[in-house]
Amino acid sequence: MTYSHPNDRERVTELLGRPPMGPFSVVHRNSQGDPVVIENAPFLDDGTPMPTRYWLVGSDETYAVAVLEANGGVRQAELEIDEDLITAAHDRHQISRAARIPEDHEGPVPSGGIGGTRRGVKCLHAHYACFLAGEDDPVGKWVHHQLGFGVCRLELDDPETTVLIEGTTFSIPTQMSAINERLTLGSYADPAELTNIIGEITDAFDDALRIHDVGRPHDIDLAITG
Incomplete structure (x- = not known):
């Protein structure tokens, strides 16, 4: 090898x-x-x-x-x-x-x-x-x-989402009210816009993990607080 x-x-x-x-x-x-x-x-x-x-x-x-x-x-x-x-x-x-x-x-x-x-x-x-x-x-x-590794809790709120992982807490901007407006423009939710939003949130999440030197989680516990 x-x-x-x-x-x-x-x-x-x-x-x-x-x-x-x-x-x-x-x-x-x-x-x-x-x-x-x-x-x-x-x-x-x-x-x-x-x-x-x-x-x-x-x-x-x-x-x-x-x-x-x-x-x-x-x-x-x-x-x-x-x-x-x-x-x-x-x-x-x-x-x-x-x-x-x-x-x-x-x-x-x-x-x-x-x-x-x-x-x-x-x-x-x-x-x-x-x-x-x-x-x-x-x-x-x-x-x-x-061991307390790999489980991430996301507290979804507006304007920020709180991330708790491996003893570290930080926030990422999500702007839930703005996201809701973007998704409901017109008579139905635009799948392409939803894909864009998911990509933006994922990028913000990955950037925050790198900044805080935290590995990607294996499981996510989601809570909507707003």
Whole structure:
């Protein structure tokens, strides 16, 4: 595998406290560009199967998940998340990983689902890494919410909309009364104008996220206060 940045291997070695055991690529970074999740190759340098495809390496994220686990997070996740959903996530992960192995490969291959297990929750770090890497992992999503990341509350009002995300509060101009006037000009709402308005609000939202150094949320809780 190739590295997105020339110093990725050195930085990941620092984060792990040891050199990586095989080829990898960085698949998720924080807002400063530091590696958070790496994707391991199916096999180590010596050909040994690598059971864990995604590895959580970000120092802040690793510590936060460790605290969650120490406080009974694994058991809590198993109680709150439907077992069938967890099993389905393991199955999807196994199929996706198997697709990366050459058809002519001979010998042992990685087995199991997320983190090498087939059922239940083995390691919150592994599930969270899968979620951040883009997999549909209900346990990883649960971890994300438990840590308070990725949930954004929008309080829609006039003339501004208040945004609350990751402990940060800021406002973006929305001018709801003006938007209503723009949409109701004529005898019906203009779809093209609605598209323009959505684009303007999205641009303002993205600009605010960059200014406040906040990542894009995975979920939005909308409240109309005006």
